[in-house]
Amino acid sequence: MEIEFGLEDLAKYPFLKEAGDYIKCLSLSIDDLKQEDYQRVLERAKHRVIEAIQKNFISTEIEEPNLEILSFPLALIIVKAIGIDYFMHRYSLAESLRAEKLLEKEKKIIISNIFKSAFNVNTIIIEHDFFDFKMSLIDYLLRATHFHKPEWKLVNRVVEKGFVYVKTHELIRLMREEIRKIIYERMKSLSLPKIPENIKEIIDEISKALPSLPSKELQKTTPEMFPPCVMHVLDLLQKGQNVPHYGRFLLTSYLLGIGKSIDEVINIYPKAPDFSERLTRYQVEHIAGIRGGRKRYKTPSCRTLITHGLCFKDETLCDKIKNPIQFGRKPVIFKKKKIDEHNSDDYG
Amino acid sequence: MIMDDKTIEFLKQTFREFYYKNSSKITAPIRMNEREFGYMSFNKVMVRHLSFRTDGELRVFLIRESPHSVYYSCAYYYEPTLPMGEKGWKGADLIFDIDADSIPTRCKDEHDIWVCKDCKFMDKGKRPETCPKCASTRIEEESWFCPLCLNATKNEAIKLVDFLLEDFGIPKDKIKVYFSGSRGYHVTVEESSLEGLDQLARNEISDYISGTGFSIESLGISKGASYDDMYGFLPLANEPGWRGRIASFFTEFEFESYELIDKDVRDKILYIYGKIGYKSFEELIKKIVNDLGVKIDVMVTTDIHRIFRLPNTLHGNTGMLKKKCDDLTSFDPLIDAVVLSDEPVKLFVYRAPKFNLKGDFFGPYHSEEVTLPLMVAVYLLGKGLAKVINSY
Known part of the structure; x- marks a missing residue:
């Protein structure tokens, strides 16, 4: 069944392919935007980008549907032309937050239709005391595994006959991440047209006023202490007790991850039962990526360690980390507070 | 061996x-x-x-x-x-693998043994961290399996x-x-x-199947909330998934002073929660989840x-x-x-406890020559507990 969206819907959700089809029907080219008639489209596009970059948000008011529908692809061109990946991410996030805010006020059927049209995900509206939709286990897992709060874990969901039950705002939260991704991907794959002068001026103006980029250089880790999971493995080793295979993997990948040399790592092991220098060296080198598959293994995430029963979380010290490698590091994310306000801390 | x-x-x-x-x-x-x-x-x-x-x-x-x-x-x-x-x-x-080794049963103390690789001391039951005789940590476990x-x-x-x-x-x-x-x-x-x-x-x-990471909030229990607020969010036995499993468990659960059989399971859950408090209730749920989950x-x-x-x-x-x-x-x-067949095979068995195979009991054996049916012989040879003397 063909899903039909009205002009208002397309103005709210201009990332829908139906919005693109609509623009195609208008047979507009970027050169047409030179005309005086389209001045307001340019203004709205500029506003979108400035709001996104400076406030990490885009206003949801809709003066006229066409303004929204037309300004969206133009804003993508502007951000792409600025040429900095960080701002492409920031812009996509802001657009997805705008969509989220609008979706919160939508009827269930529209939400369901958007999920179907944009991401080909089927959601079934249900009559239930707590939940509004059900979606297939696979559709849920493919999206929810990126969220870290306990309520997203499958074990804490209602699961029946291959379906997971979700509330409206949860479905929208899952969708927001998808929207962010498709907008980013679209920008990434966009090949820039020849840009008319009046748009170039806007790009220059925005480029001059860009906030500074976050420092990418991570602080060097010389941990004063190791995370509790690593300490646990070290304790077992020092007591000469047998350490499960995955515990050894944790320790090795962690130590390599914080910059220890292969020899330093091997030296940790001699007290273990059945120690074999040759075998240990082989395994450490394998994890370091200089043997076997040549793949350097990353330290397993906190979630994976919970699964393997190796997490010994310290409520304060482990707060907000998702991987033992982050333990003891100060957050270095630019304007973290602002991003968190919208982004919450459940997505990593 | x-x-x-x-x-x-x-x-x-x-x-x-x-x-x-x-x-x-x-x-x-x-x-x-x-x-x-x-x-x-x-x-x-x-x-x-x-x-x-x-x-x-x-x-x-x-x-x-x-x-x-x-x-x-x-x-x-x-x-x-x-x-x-x-x-x-x-x-x-x-894929899933369920191994008898990871399921705690009492019979393990009877049929599992461990051997110190250094001083050869051996005993029944779960392996100790260190050998009580020579303090070595090089200990080998030998698991056996019984119908239990x-x-x-x-x-x-x-x-x-x-x-x-x-x-x-x-x-x-x-x-x-x-x-x-x-x-x-x-x-x-x-x-x-x-x-x-x-x-x-x-x-x-x-994690779903084993119950790992289950939080009691998903049962509608929340610290500090009033009973009236929680009541409607508690699970019922006819619900699907983990909530239903846990509610069914509570339906059958015998709790010392609870006698109101005609009331629904939500009352019973709240009653128990009220009696033992948040912390113990959390512990109780952990135990229940561990029991109901699968040890994969x-x-x-x-x-x-x-x-x-x-x-x-x-x-x-x-x-x-x-x-x-x-x-x-x-x-x-x-x-x-x-x-495998029951063709006779002559073996030297280093050691074996009494064990059960194909409806018969065999052993125990201590450094002795025995003639056993092929299926039993291979069972011991495969474990490295015997060697062949005569083969066909």
């Missing part, structure tokens, strides 16, 4: 003859040419990255090599024979199948349950929509490149078959998976 050449040759010959006589029963897994195969020889050499195109190729291989163990990948690849990074992963069956612990393992498999059917909606004919040939059960789900799940998603599946091996389910024992092949440690269980309830591994 190192196996002598004569014993190795005898075991190979036994396996070869079995595969020769039963070659028509060796069938390939579905989508065989997309899978990697591997095997371990009786000399404990592991060979991987093999591929077979037809049942016939596989049969010839088994008769020619007669390996200790044969494996196939749960994963489907574009090029199964290339090194791991170049195979091109397409998807993988969902194998039954407990089977119950876990039954619980697992319930999760797959009821929670994940997997059609019954896509779920295959096998006795592993040694001490547990393997469950595979083929041709399902879950084939494409990555490791992270399989972690979630495995997480490493197996989350490994998307895993190689798994091939059905209808012999396990080199026992001589028993990895066998499909069509009716799990009536399946008795110590009878149904014992497939």
Whole structure:
């Protein structure tokens, strides 16, 4: 069944392919935007980008549907032309937050239709005391595994006959991440047209006023202490007790991850039962990526360690980390507070 | 215990003859040419990255090599024979391994032993951290299995199948349950929509089934909330998933002073919660979840490149078959998976406790010569507890 969206819907959700089809029907080219008639489209596009970059948000008011529908692809061109990946991410996030805010006020059927049209995900509206939709286990897992709060874990969901039950705002939260991704991907794959002068001026103006980029250089880790999971493995080793295979993997990948040399790592092991220098060296080198598959293994995430029963979380010290490698590091994310306000801390 | 050449040759010959006589029963897994195969020889050499195109190729291989163990990948690849990074992963069956070792049963204290590798001191039960005689940490465990612990393992498999059917909606004919040939059960789900799940998603599946990470908030319990506020969010026994499982448990649960049988389970849950308080209630739920969850091996389910024992092949440690269980309830591994003949074989047995196989008891043996039926002989030889004196 063909899903039909009205002009208002397309103005709210201009990332829908139906919005693109609509623009195609208008047979507009970027050169047409030179005309005086389209001045307001340019203004709205500029506003979108400035709001996104400076406030990490885009206003949801809709003066006229066409303004929204037309300004969206133009804003993508502007951000792409600025040429900095960080701002492409920031812009996509802001657009997805705008969509989220609008979706919160939508009827269930529209939400369901958007999920179907944009991401080909089927959601079934249900009559239930707590939940509004059900979606297939696979559709849920493919999206929810990126969220870290306990309520997203499958074990804490209602699961029946291959379906997971979700509330409206949860479905929208899952969708927001998808929207962010498709907008980013679209920008990434966009090949820039020849840009008319009046748009170039806007790009220059925005480029001059860009906030500074976050420092990418991570602080060097010389941990004063190791995370509790690593300490646990070290304790077992020092007591000469047998350490499960995955515990050894944790320790090795962690130590390599914080910059220890292969020899330093091997030296940790001699007290273990059945120690074999040759075998240990082989395994450490394998994890370091200089043997076997040549793949350097990353330290397993906190979630994976919970699964393997190796997490010994310290409520304060482990707060907000998702991987033992982050333990003891100060957050270095630019304007973290602002991003968190919208982004919450459940997505990593 | 190192196996002598004569014993190795005898075991190979036994396996070869079995595969020769039963070659028509060796069938390939579905989508065989997309899978990697591997095997371990009786000399404990592991060979991987093999591929077979037809049942016939596989049969010839088994008769020619007669390996200790044969494996196939749960994963489907574009090029199964290339090194791991170049195979091109397409998807993988969902697999589960339930091992008697990971299920605590009392009988383990009776039949499991441990041996200190340094001073050779040995004793029954769970291995200590250090040898009480020489303080060495080099300790080898030797697990044995009896109907009691194998039954407990089977119950876990039954619980697992319930999760797959009821929670994940997997059609019954896509779920295959096998006795592993040694001490547990393997469950595979083929041709399902879950084939494409990555490791992270399989972690979630495995945590769901084992109950790992269950939070009591999902039962509607929240610290500091009033009983009236919580009441409507508490689970009922007819709900699906974990909430329903836990509510059903509470329906049957006998709690010392609770007598209001006519009230619904939500009242009972709140009553117990009120009596014991948040912390103890949280502990109680943890215990319940641990009981109701399935003790699966997480490493197996989350490994998307895993190689798994091939059905209808012999396990080199026992001589028993990895066998499909069509009716799990009536399946008795110590009878149904014992497939070798009862031809007499003369052995020297280093040691063995009293054990049960194919309905008979054998042992205990202490450094002695014994003549035993082939199936029992291979069971001891495979464990490295005996050597062959006379072979046919």
